[in-house]
Amino acid sequence: MPEATALDIPADIAIRLSRTMMLIRQFEEKIVDVYGVQDMKTPVHLCIGQEAIAAGVCENLRTDDYILTTHRGHGHCLAKGASPRELYAEFYGRRQGCARGKGGSMHPVAPECGVLGASAIVGGSLPHAVGAALAIKMQGGDRVAVAFFGDGATDEGVFHESLNFAALKTLPVIFVCENNFYAVSSPILARRCNDNIVLHAQPYDMPNEQVDSMDVLKVYHAAHRAVARARAGEGPTLLECRTYRWKGHVGPEADHEKGCRPKEELEDWMQRCPVEYLNQLLLAEGIITEEALAESTREIERELDDALEFARQCPFPDPREVLENVYYTGA
Amino acid sequence: MPEATALDIPADIAIRLSRTMMLIRQFEEKIVDVYGVQDMKTPVHLCIGQEAIAAGVCENLRTDDYILTTHRGHGHCLAKGASPRELYAEFYGRRQGCARGKGGSMHPVAPECGVLGASAIVGGSLPHAVGAALAIKMQGGDRVAVAFFGDGATDEGVFHESLNFAALKTLPVIFVCENNFYAVSSPILARRCNDNIVLHAQPYDMPNEQVDSMDVLKVYHAAHRAVARARAGEGPTLLECRTYRWKGHVGPEADHEKGCRPKEELEDWMQRCPVEYLNQLLLAEGIITEEALAESTREIERELDDALEFARQCPFPDPREVLENVYYTGA
């Protein structure tokens, strides 16, 4: 664990960041716990290790701002305010799931708090965020849209096309690349000749930052600057958030167990756990106590147990519902 | 006409460059002459004004090197050695056309001299050049592949994907962007926030040059460097060749006649005719005489008249040939 730097944000924000990260971590770990039973029949892409990005970015967002996410989207949804109950219910394929059981783990959605969905096609939801930002610009106001995506998505042409249009029209969108250095088991340097995603902003004269995302404060500040620019009508930003996923691409096992990467690599990164890092800092600065932290953990645990219980007790959809929602049929 | 700088290449090369540019110019002007009769039933995208790029790049290529081109491809094919007879015959839809009348003006092909075809889909042939370069690398030798494409193609994701892979695998490919500042009638700044295409090479650590392509010597030298690197196994280069097309996007009229752009803009660029520019330089340096130039013009004229005559006398394909060549059926 590296030396904790001084806390440079108000305590209430710091505490919220801590809580959001813990919520995400515990939400995902609960999936790890229950997944073996095989009644959560949906491919889960866990974001353990990457929590600081969702927390640090979304702390800067309002309910009326939009986010778009990917196959690895649980954390983003939670940080933006989506209901754990509806998320778990969705993963269990239940009717009260946020997508009525139609979407599963890869397609969470929560329009009530600005979560405009997720694509399981790499890069697929990136232009949607740009489109939401275009709509914002046409409709007026100072809302912003955020696209979360992985380093894999930056291989796709649609990433570049999206950046170009956002820059051209000075749209209020923040591109948040979670660079965890892998796409499935393909290391980033097998897919591109360097690992500096942030360079892609330069041809578009787009502000950009490469952010060590084991430190949520750094993410928070970078996102803060980006969101401020976007709200002020100054256009898009590309944030490259360098991070690491602890679990395998899909499912609850770790990648080294399948031989996809060295165990030491994971262990090194785990030394820099983003949740631990902030919590140690808060403890060191006397902003929270060990007891408060433990209580927080328990409280989240209770909330998530309740959510899981809720999800499992929800009814399944009626089989006939398979035919519904193919088309919108009016409000 | 700007001051002619000193000629910095051997005279024989300079004379070939002049001849190639004149061939392209006269080839295109002959189409302008005959197009009104409406018996050349194919949409022609003329490259008048842009000749220096085809000439300057292809002067560095061997017959066993490859080029890939676009809807605006006549000049590239001629510079690489394609037969004017077969090109005209193709445009007239005849059986002796280079594509047996199947392709028309937008799909010239001449495998015997390394012309691997053209795509009328913007950006479509770019990855084919990268694929040819990949094959070269696998097969061995010091051949290179060149992709010609317009500024419009750089809007497409496939451009970025192609650059990335070429850089990743250090492939012997040269990306030659003919930046004529328009895609159909859409000015470049309506499509991107700056007009420096060359910036797109930077995220891939790819050598790149922005080249004033009214001066064929500059193109020649830039291409020379790029081809040398590629042959030496040092990988790809992006050349942004700044140029201007004198004619409309398609057909023999100029764009200002349709109200697509100001007449003055064209006139300014016409002041810097690349063919004139080199010829003036050659005259000034005493490398050619007015008479030799005039004779050259007449010789090309005779060759092209012959080609046109040939094309017009070729038989049309048999209507049943419509069903042929859908599939390859063996050598």
Next chain:
Amino acid sequence: MPWTKVYLNVEEMADTLQKEGLRGISYHEAILEAQAQAMESDDRVFIMGEGVDDPGGIFGTTLGLAERFGKDRVMDIPVAENAMTGIAIGAATVGMKPVFVHMRNDFLPMCMDQLVNHAAKLCYMTGGRLHVPLVVRAIIGRGWGSAAQHAQAFHALFMHIPGLKVVMPSTPYDAKGLFLAALDDGNPVMFIEHRWTFNAVGYVPEEMYRVPLGEGIIRREGEDVTIVALSQQVYEAMKAAAILEADGISVEVVDPRTLKPLDEELILSSVSKTRRLVIADVAHRTGSVGAEIVCRIAETSADILVAPIRRVCFPDTPIPASPVLEEAFYPGADDIVEAVREIVKGS
């Protein structure tokens, strides 16, 4: 009824409509008017596409709109079909109503991912929490030696994709009415226009009206054979019907107008009467819309048809450039006539 009538030429229209005091305009004017009225009456509507603000105005269908509504609402775009479609989708999910114009249908494979994997599925995979009101105008039709990449038609592909709707208006009246209905629909609608119909003329009311998606129409009644004709082939079918009438063959011409949803009932009732079917399409044969229509009939009963069916469509070859090959490639009224004669004689 003037709004169902197919006029084969301007003179015929002038005669009929002027007598009745009805306004006749062309197909491209009808689309232009529909878009202008939509934008006038609804702030959420905007148009995007390569060259929509260009002096040619997409065959006249967007002429003057940029001047009238501004370039923010009539937006030229980068040549980047996939992201731009995604951008339209994103805007549509948060309250806008984009109209995306493709000068040529051939560019749609570039944005197939956003159309097939996203636009078509967002409503379903979010359990109806999002939807995508998006009209994609895609222009098809024979050019001038345009060759393999510039004259295709993909309506059969889109028909296979749940979540999309597919519309193919043949007349000016339907072009306007179906466009406005598509824009209201709240779903992604592939709106397919054939460039050879752009100068077709017909009665088009000035006010805004809708032609409901999923309702076909009988263009001409007949007894002996049904021709289901798509888009521009409606005109060819009408010509063929006139020729065949002289032979004493009575032809019913059905124009489905929308392919997805398909007016199966109308087709079935026509075919149940005539018991013979020719499909006239503007796309390749194998896997064409005609196959689906025939299959729907065959799913209903084996007793409906008394003669083999015929498809008049493109052969299964890419599109050639040479005028001689184009001539061999493209079917027309004469091919329809021949197909009808074959199955009427044969039975």
Next chain:
Amino acid sequence: MPWTKVYLNVEEMADTLQKEGLRGISYHEAILEAQAQAMESDDRVFIMGEGVDDPGGIFGTTLGLAERFGKDRVMDIPVAENAMTGIAIGAATVGMKPVFVHMRNDFLPMCMDQLVNHAAKLCYMTGGRLHVPLVVRAIIGRGWGSAAQHAQAFHALFMHIPGLKVVMPSTPYDAKGLFLAALDDGNPVMFIEHRWTFNAVGYVPEEMYRVPLGEGIIRREGEDVTIVALSQQVYEAMKAAAILEADGISVEVVDPRTLKPLDEELILSSVSKTRRLVIADVAHRTGSVGAEIVCRIAETSADILVAPIRRVCFPDTPIPASPVLEEAFYPGADDIVEAVREIVKGS
């Protein structure tokens, strides 16, 4: 004959093959072996795809190949399907023979432009001067709550595109033989594998052999009804046939094996005998391959069928995630049985 036999389980195979001293291996092993032998015997062959060198080895179908042939010939690639397909095409035009592997067919819309506008057309639009020997392996099939974007099948789309060929092997024997034939073909071949067939077992000779494209096969002979079954549905059809036999209904199961070119003759001769047709497919209903098959029959004669046809396929909805909805969505042997009973009873 062991090479036409469909084994419903490992035990059945073990019994039969071991007795005859024939080698039985699984579908994924057959594909692996075919690729290894192709690479061994031909320097021009190489494999590219996201994760082809990954420990999972694309359901085992590329396992060990990177170690054996090197990562230059078994090439992991960036997540950039469109350019990578174009790169395969470019390499193919100058003498290489790429095999492009897509872990999921759903990613093909990303490269639709290169497949539809380029691979399919290059031979034609260059008058045969170039051609594209390219095999695109695309894996389809039900996952585990994979939802709308991860379990689709697009064979019907590709069937509509002239210049492409479409292959859908159901057995290990055909997987190997059709793969090697596809690789020899010199044209772009969509090679579609269903993940539920990967563990199917059967006789597969060790030597290299080819199963010609365009030849279907009768998997089971019968008199009363023809089931044309695609890919994994061949297994369901065989199960259904066994069940129906008990009812005294004699079922003929036809496996077309390739869709483009389609063995129309084989299907026609079977249907001419049984005069009843059910099509079992692994894709959405509207615009499906079944429609084309029915249409080909209807083009031949109106007298062949004596009962309505049935399509057993996906409904026209995107694919849902919930297990309950998946269960309702996916058809199986029971649905085939029901469909057959309907049209046998009804006539």
